[in-house]
Amino acid sequence: MEYQxxxxxxxxxxxIVDVIKFFEAIEKAYEKGIERDELMKVYRRFKxxxxxxxxxxxxxxExxxxSGYSxxxxxxxxxxxxxGDKIKM
Incomplete structure (x- = not known):
């Protein structure tokens, strides 16, 4: 993606790296799908x-x-x- x-x-x-990983995980959920546990791990670090x-x-x-991704x-x-579920938006 071409945005900051x-x-x-x-x-x-x-x-900063960990927050970017969180946003990349959100992108992945929309584009390919992501394992729930992986997403929750980066979300906990984000929090x-x-x-x-x-x-x-x-x-x-913002x-x-x-990005258009929620x-x-x-x-x-x-x-x-x-x-164990896969999250696909």
Whole structure:
């Protein structure tokens, strides 16, 4: 994709990499499908970096605006799925 991921420059390099991995996992759910457990692992790490619900909504909203992919709907579907399921949006 040809766009920039929403990130905060106050984050460490590792945190930026992990947030980008989360957004890449959302892309993968839409484009090919992703294992639920893999998606939830990157989401849990994302929540360690972005614990605020308001900040999460802002970042995910920015990502959806530029990509068309909804992090909210993808994570909601993953939370409703069982371990081992594949998430395909």
């Amino acid at each position: 991921y929403p990130i905060h420059y106050s984050w460490s390099t590792d945190e 360690e970096i972005v614990p605020s619900i308001a900040e999460e909504k802002t970042l995910c909203g 990502f959806e605006e530029i 992090s909210y709907r993808t994570i909601k579907k993953a939370k409703e799925a069982s371990s």
